Amino acid sequence: MSVTGSVNDEIADTVGGLRATFATGLTGPVEWRKRQLKALRRLLIDHEDVFAEALRADLAKGATESHVMELGYLVREIDHTLRHLDRWLRPARSAVPLSLMPSRASTVYEPLGTVLVISPWNYPMNLALAPVIGALAAGNCVVLKPSEVAPTTSAALAEWLPRVLDDRAVAVIEGGVPETTALLAQKFDHIFYTGNGVVGRIVMAAAAKHLTPVTLELGGKSPALVEPGADLATAARRIVWGKFMNAGQTCVAPDYVLAVGRAADDIQPHLVDAIRQMYTAEPKTSKDYGRIINQHHFDRLAPLLDDGRIVIGGQSDRSDKYIAPTVLADVDPDSRVMGEEIFGPILPIVRVPDLDAAIAFITARDKPLALYAFVASEQSKRRVTRETSSGGLTFGVPTAQLGVQGIPFGGVGASGMGRYHGLYSIDTFSHQKSILDKPLRPDTMRLTYPPFTRGKNRILRRLT
Numbered sequence: 052m053s054v055t056g057s058v059n060d061e062i063a064d065t066v067g068g069l070r071a072t073f074a075t076g077l078t079g080p081v082e083w084r085k086r087q088l089k090a091l092r093r094l095l096i097d098h099e100d101v102f103a104e105a106l107r108a109d110l111a112k113g114a115t116e117s118h119v120m121e122l123g124y125l126v127r128e129i130d131h132t133l134r135h136l137d138r139w140l141r142p143a144r145s146a147v148p149l150s151l152m153p154s155r156a157s158t159v160y161e162p163l164g165t166v167l168v169i170s171p172w173n174y175p176m177n178l179a180l181a182p183v184i185g186a187l188a189a190g191n192c193v194v195l196k197p198s199e200v201a202p203t204t205s206a207a208l209a210e211w212l213p214r215v216l217d218d219r220a221v222a223v224i225e226g227g228v229p230e231t232t233a234l235l236a237q238k239f240d241h242i243f244y245t246g247n248g249v250v251g252r253i254v255m256a257a258a259a260k261h262l263t264p265v266t267l268e269l270g271g272k273s274p275a276l277v278e279p280g281a282d283l284a285t286a287a288r289r290i291v292w293g294k295f296m297n298a299g300q301t302c303v304a305p306d307y308v309l310a311v312g313r314a315a316d317d318i319q320p321h322l323v324d325a326i327r328q329m330y331t332a333e334p335k336t337s338k339d340y341g342r343i344i345n346q347h348h349f350d351r352l353a354p355l356l357d358d359g360r361i362v363i364g365g366q367s368d369r370s371d372k373y374i375a376p377t378v379l380a381d382v383d384p385d386s387r388v389m390g391e392e393i394f395g396p397i398l399p400i401v402r403v404p405d406l407d408a409a410i411a412f413i414t415a416r417d418k419p420l421a422l423y424a425f426v427a428s429e430q431s432k433r434r435v436t437r438e439t440s441s442g443g444l445t446f447g448v449p450t451a452q453l454g455v456q457g458i459p460f461g462g463v464g465a466s467g468m469g470r471y472h473g474l475y476s477i478d479t480f481s482h483q484k485s486i487l488d489k490p491l492r493p494d495t496m497r498l499t500y501p502p503f504t505r506g507k508n509r510i511l512r513r514l515t
């Protein structure tokens with residue numbers, strides 16, 4: 052949609068149109084929902100090249116990474132949803148207490164109405180469309196506001212979605228702060244926001260005016276806890292893989308290595324080897340290594356390269372928005388690089404003396420979106436599970452939790468609220484309505500009506 056003249060009026064018209072559509076019941080039938088998902092699936096498969104090209108233009112993403120992390124991922128999410136949707140939507144029966152018999156109790160999923168999805172730039176296809184898949188599967192009308200920071204992908208979404216999805220029920224509104232602000236002034240039935248916590252607070256404050264529920268998928272510093280005795284070569288390879296894909300611009304990337312004792316030294320050569328193996332000695336020329344999204348983020352990241360002893364990397368080129376995969380050792384927990392989420396290809400190693408100190412380090416800070424642990428024993432696993440809180444906890448492999456469709460994805464505390472993927476998206480984008488159906492005859496409620504005789508009193512106390 053091109054925004055000319057009064058941004059507010061155009062946006063109000065679009066949202067009003069979707070609300071009117073929802074009121075007609077168009078989006079309710081499961082067949083309509085499935086048609087939308089299948090059309091989206093076809094688009095992603097038939098025009099993968101269009102979107103892969105957009106991702107390359109915005110983030111220099113390689114085609115394989117784009118497939119695995121974005122386009123193929125979305126197809127899998129659609130397939131999973133199509134496979135299970137009928138079952139998920141089946142009313143769930145519940146037992147009723149003796150005092151209410153005979154009657155039937157059940158819970159049904161009811162679409163919320165018109166929902167707003169605001170997505171970020173780092174996985175600009177995945178994080179825009181994965182919530183849209185859930186919102187449509189749950190029977191809602193949707194406004195998608197892609198990130199203006201990934202402009203080619205945003206334009207591709209605005210061009211292609213209306214061609215394949217029912218434009219009476221789905222709208223893409225491109226733009227930045229003015230457009231999002233105008234959108235947030237509208238009344239929605241749910242707002243699903245992915246991005247940073249500062250804007251998350253703006254979204255939540257705007258939603259509060261209409262009592263609109265929100266899902267906030269935020270970020271934070273996700274640690275990779277490494278214990279001596281773990282297989283450090285494998286741990287290093289997997290940490291490097293999770294950290295440096297998309298040049299570190301992944302919400303669930305390991306933000307830093309929290310190394311117990313000598314693991315802080317022992318893991319360094321393995322990290323160096325892994326970076327060389329995956330991106331060669333000259334990562335700048337690797338077709339699999341991405342770039343920083345823009346100069347603003349480059350300028351935010353470049354000074355962080357000074358916050359520790361460089362083990363590998365450290366090179367940067369502003370004109371190419373390139374920062375080499377970098378590992379920093381001897382990092383002070385109070386340094387800048389440890390202050391904020393890094394969201395770039397810089398991996399600090401912080402040393403702690405033992406597992407107690409590692410757990411204390413984690414719990415003293417904001418609850419992370421993800422906690423990765425490479426530990427040496429089942430006892431350590433149990434301790435980390437019991438004694439820390441994070442959006443997700445993954446042993447042995449970072450970021451891969453996203454590939455498991457049966458588990459929820461979301462943050463806790465500062466890393467967000469709410470969750471999605473698969474059935475959890477249906478939960479997020481539906482109202483779970485309770486239904487109690489009690490026949491009028493016979494009137495077994497008589498016992499509960501006043502006046503309360505001694506006999507009624509005795510029976511009621513036994514039944515309730």
Ligand code: NAD
Nearest residue numbers: 170171172197198200227231246247250268269270271302
């Ligand atoms: P971004 O700059 O693209 O912003 C996200 C969205 O907010 C965009 O659509 C943008 O237009 C909108 N926006 C920006 N400023 C606004 C304002 N003042 N008012 C209203 N809307 C506004 O992306 P970002 O925030 O830089 O994304 C990076 C952050 O997102 C990181 O913290 C990362 O960890 C987090 N993230 C979280 C997840 C997750 O799933 N939990 C996924 C990706 C990124």
